[in-house]
Amino acid sequence: MVEPLVTMRGITKHFPGVLALDDVDFTLAPGEIHALMGENGAGKSTLVKVLTGAEPFETGEIRLAGNPAPVINHSPQEAQERGISTVYQEVNLCPNLSVAENLFAGRQPHHGMFVDRREVNRQAARIMADIGVDVVVERQLGEHSLAVQQMVAIARAISISAKVLILDEPTSSLNEQEVARLFELIRKLRDDGMGVIFITHFLHQVYQVCDKITVLRNGHLVGTYAIEALPRRDLVAAMLGRAFDDMAAIHRRSEDEVDRGGAPVIAARGLGVRGGIRPFDLDVYAGEVVGLAGLLGSGRTEVARAIYGADAADEGTLVVKGAPVKHSPIDSMRAGMAFCPESRKDEGCVQDLSVRENIVLAEQTKRGAFRLMSRAEQDRITREYVDLLAIKTASLDTPVKQLSGGNQQKVIVARWLATHPDFLILDEPTRGIDVGTKAEIQRLCVELAGEGMAILFISSEIDEMLRTCSRLGVMRDLSKVGELVDDEMSSSAIMSKIAGDEAGDD
Amino acid sequence: MTERPVHADGEPRRGVAVLKAIVRHRIFFALVCLALVLLLNMIVTMATSGSPGSFFKIVHTNGTFNGPLITILNRSSELIIVALGMTVVVSCSAGVDISVGAVMAFSSSVMVWLLGYGTLAQNDYHVKAYVVPLALGMLAALAVGSLCGLWNGFLVSRLKIQPMVATLILYTAARGAAKVVNSGQILKVDLPNFRWFGNFIQNGAGRNIIPLPTPIFIAAGVVLIVALVLRFTALGMNIQSVGINNRASRILGLNSARIILLAYVFAGLCAAIAGIIASSRIGGIDAQNNGKMIELDAILAVALGGNLLSGGKFSLAGTVIGAITIQTLTTVLYSINVSADQLPLYKAIVVVVIVVLQSTELRPMLNRAAAFVRPRRPAVAVAQAGE
Numbered sequence: 001m002v003e004p005l006v007t008m009r010g011i012t013k014h015f016p017g018v019l020a021l022d023d024v025d026f027t028l029a030p031g032e033i034h035a036l037m038g039e040n041g042a043g044k045s046t047l048v049k050v051l052t053g054a055e056p057f058e059t060g061e062i063r064l065a066g067n068p069a070p071v072i073n074h075s076p077q078e079a080q081e082r083g084i085s086t087v088y089q090e091v092n093l094c095p096n097l098s099v100a101e102n103l104f105a106g107r108q109p110h111h112g113m114f115v116d117r118r119e120v121n122r123q124a125a126r127i128m129a130d131i132g133v134d135v136v137v138e139r140q141l142g143e144h145s146l147a148v149q150q151m152v153a154i155a156r157a158i159s160i161s162a163k164v165l166i167l168d169e170p171t172s173s174l175n176e177q178e179v180a181r182l183f184e185l186i187r188k189l190r191d192d193g194m195g196v197i198f199i200t201h202f203l204h205q206v207y208q209v210c211d212k213i214t215v216l217r218n219g220h221l222v223g224t225y226a227i228e229a230l231p232r233r234d235l236v237a238a239m240l241g242r243a244f245d246d247m248a249a250i251h252r253r254s255e256d257e258v259d260r261g262g263a264p265v266i267a268a269r270g271l272g273v274r275g276g277i278r279p280f281d282l283d284v285y286a287g288e289v290v291g292l293a294g295l296l297g298s299g300r301t302e303v304a305r306a307i308y309g310a311d312a313a314d315e316g317t318l319v320v321k322g323a324p325v326k327h328s329p330i331d332s333m334r335a336g337m338a339f340c341p342e343s344r345k346d347e348g349c350v351q352d353l354s355v356r357e358n359i360v361l362a363e364q365t366k367r368g369a370f371r372l373m374s375r376a377e378q379d380r381i382t383r384e385y386v387d388l389l390a391i392k393t394a395s396l397d398t399p400v401k402q403l404s405g406g407n408q409q410k411v412i413v414a415r416w417l418a419t420h421p422d423f424l425i426l427d428e429p430t431r432g433i434d435v436g437t438k439a440e441i442q443r444l445c446v447e448l449a450g451e452g453m454a455i456l457f458i459s460s461e462i463d464e465m466l467r468t469c470s471r472l473g474v475m476r477d478l479s480k481v482g483e484l485v486d487d488e489m490s491s492s493a494i495m496s497k498i499a500g501d502e503a504g505d506d
Numbered sequence: 507m508t509e510r511p512v513h514a515d516g517e518p519r520r521g522v523a524v525l526k527a528i529v530r531h532r533i534f535f536a537l538v539c540l541a542l543v544l545l546l547n548m549i550v551t552m553a554t555s556g557s558p559g560s561f562f563k564i565v566h567t568n569g570t571f572n573g574p575l576i577t578i579l580n581r582s583s584e585l586i587i588v589a590l591g592m593t594v595v596v597s598c599s600a601g602v603d604i605s606v607g608a609v610m611a612f613s614s615s616v617m618v619w620l621l622g623y624g625t626l627a628q629n630d631y632h633v634k635a636y637v638v639p640l641a642l643g644m645l646a647a648l649a650v651g652s653l654c655g656l657w658n659g660f661l662v663s664r665l666k667i668q669p670m671v672a673t674l675i676l677y678t679a680a681r682g683a684a685k686v687v688n689s690g691q692i693l694k695v696d697l698p699n700f701r702w703f704g705n706f707i708q709n710g711a712g713r714n715i716i717p718l719p720t721p722i723f724i725a726a727g728v729v730l731i732v733a734l735v736l737r738f739t740a741l742g743m744n745i746q747s748v749g750i751n752n753r754a755s756r757i758l759g760l761n762s763a764r765i766i767l768l769a770y771v772f773a774g775l776c777a778a779i780a781g782i783i784a785s786s787r788i789g790g791i792d793a794q795n796n797g798k799m800i801e802l803d804a805i806l807a808v809a810l811g812g813n814l815l816s817g818g819k820f821s822l823a824g825t826v827i828g829a830i831t832i833q834t835l836t837t838v839l840y841s842i843n844v845s846a847d848q849l850p851l852y853k854a855i856v857v858v859v860i861v862v863l864q865s866t867e868l869r870p871m872l873n874r875a876a877a878f879v880r881p882r883r884p885a886v887a888v889a890q891a892g893e
Contacts, residue, residue, distance in 0.1 A: 330759035
């Protein structure tokens with residue numbers, strides 16, 4: 001048997017109040033793509049951080065091929081020198097430098113004190129050609145697509161040291177074709193004998209590229225499996241620690257159940273933003289989950305933002321429960337709207353504030369700064385939603401930045417549910433969170449609609465929308481191009497609508 | 507089970523955990539600094555007077571309490587008030603208001619000018635009777651301070667100018683304007699009530715009827731009011747929310763531009779109050795020296811109090827402790843015969859130390875250093891041996 005590249009044994013690590021890793025073993029062989037799977041907070045990222053020296057650990061040992069004794073990395077740089085490179089979801093490169101400069105930043109070939117620009121470009125072109133990515137290396141990184149940027153990041157990682165490559169959620173912001181290209185590259189690296197650790201939330205991608213799966217749950221090792229030995233259903237069961245029943249249990253409401261007798265909760269007429277979303281009409285009735293489908297950048301988010309007033313609309317009218325509403329967040333909130341934005345980091349969480357403050361903020365703002373909710377009321381509300389959404393937090397006073405991504409998302413949802421909205425906008429509420437939470441949020445959506453809430457649901461995953469929505473608006477090139485209702489909705493119908501019914505339209 | 511070291515210290519004992527929580531608390535650091543400068547003061551006083559406890563001694567003479575501690579508290583009043591305004595500005599706009607000292611001078615110049623309107627024409631720089639009531643003059647000062655704040659706030663919140671640059675305008679202009687108002691003269695107010703706010707409140711016979719200096723009460727009052735406002739409104743949470751994540755705050759309905767605007771107005775108002783105290787102390791207006799360099803002390807007080815200058819979470823108590831610490835430091839420096847113009851050098855040293863200690867990079871750096879110096883855990887020891 002070949003010597004493994006990485007052997008981690010009995011790794012244990014605490015975070016304040018949490019056992020992050022408990023006696024976890026992990027082995028990575030050369031020439032293997034190894035998926036690290038688990039729900040949010042299961043310890044995937046922590047394990048990787050321990051390996052790369054971004055976090056210290058308490059007990060256990062790490063052995064690397066070529067080192068006779070156990071090794072401790074004290075920093076990612078040190079890990080990199082030992083041949084372990086990491087590429088994160090967010091590309092940590094400079095968009096305003098050229099591809100070549102990014103590849104060689106900090107280690108340019110030079111004559112004396114001058115950088116040999118020609119040599120930089122020549123070597124960069126060779127590296128990119130090696131991994132089979134066709135780019136003009138002199139062009140700025142920012143001009144390239146996210147996928148190419150990601151591959152440049154990978155190229156940089158492997159050109160520095162090429163034994164172990166860690167990919168943390170590399171595909172979250174890529175489209176299908178880009179993912180395919182990335183996978184081609186990963187397979188090539190594997191065939192060259194590299195070990196790849198692949199972290200993702202997309203189950204199907206695991207089965208497309210990976211050879212082995214290690215599953216973690218609540219900081220414990222569930223097991224390491226060959227890919228053939230662990231069908232998808234069993235993987236989910238292993239991650240959740242229970243049988244896979246949740247997705248099946250979600251039954252979307254049908255349009256027939258929606259009462260269209262009264263006025264719609266939301267009625268947008270010709271609402272548009274100059275330079276943004278083209279004028280669109282949209283009605284959402286109480287008890288209805290309406291989805292918005294379309295490619296990234298097709299205007300799904302922009303529709304939501306225009307309705308909520310996050311982007312001020314330049315034309316058109318918005319009528320909420322029969323009364324016109326001005327276009328600003330606070331007016332929208334007072335009219336009964338709630339908006340969970342797409343980017344929970346930039347527009348959702350107030351990182352340093354506590355879970356309690358994050359949850360009560362919107363309701364408090366709605367009431368006004370001078371009508372402070374009592375501490376008892378704040379605690380009651382927070383407790384209610386922490387329980388309802390099963391938010392995992394050490395305490396109500398824990399800063400929200402210490403929570404895992406999925407739990408942060410739940411905090412944002414809780415914030416808006418606490419305002420008791422009539423109309424809830426969820427923009428990518430399940431992005432980057434685990435299956436269990438995903439199912440919970442979808443189920444919650446359908447339940448809330450059942451209780452009479454009107455919901456606008458935006459997701460990149462068509463399956464998810466087919467499960468939850470009873471009606472779909474389809475977006476293309478910043479315009480609303482159509483609607484699909486109940487039985488008309490299917491993956492293929494949506495795709496052909498997105499692609500444009502006319503042949504030849506791209 | 508594979509054999510491996512059992513984590514004996516995995517679960518820290520409760521007492522240790524509590525202690526750790528206290529040490530990590532942001533105010534702990536401020537208190538340590540205060541204790542250090544107090545200790546320093548005690549030693550210096552002991553060296554000069556010979557008696558160990560004299561620094562902490564408070565004596566009751568002539569109807570007032572006197573002692574080094576009272577003096578420090580009295581002298582730190584303006585700084586405490588200005589630093590409160592600065593705290594709020596820093597929290598929500600992640601920038602500093604460097605105009606507060608100049609605004610102090612300008613607002614109290616306007617006040618004194620109003621009080622003695624007409625006296626200048628006779629080339630007599632002593633106000634002997636109020637032209638407008640004292641209360642009105644003081645209100646005018648507060649209004650001027652608030653207007654200055656409004657201007658700063660407008661530049662920062664609406665025109666999105668960097669706070670430092672925006673307030674640089676009044677930093678230079680307001681002190682100049684202060685001199686223009688009174689023709690560059692030091693205008694004296696020769697009326698007893700005027701001196702109450704910077705000294706002691708006296709009765710008609712000139713006896714001190716309140717045993718503590720008035721600035722202490724004014725500072726305490728301002729602190730109390732701000733604390734109550736923060737306690738009974740959501741303003742504190744809103745300010746911090748805007749400071750931490752402006753975009754998220756906008757989405758959840760907060761008018762972040764207005765909150766920032768009001769923060770600067772508050773800072774201007776605080777400066778005006780401090781200006782009144784400072785001019786009352788000397789019984790007149792000295793536009794050159796009123797609030798001179800106080801902006802730097804105020805920023806330092808905010809930082810010393812454990813508040814990040816990058817905005818967000820803030821602590822009032824920390825700021826107050828920070829302000830008192832700086833005044834204590836100033837006192838000790840004076841008492842070892844450091845002259846006023848050398849003072850900034852020593853304060854700068856303190857600033858460097860604080861900024862370094864607050865740096866988030868410091869702890870990992872120390873940890874790394876510690877890991878190399880003394881291997882703490884078996885696993886580390888093995889790795890060391892292998893390297």
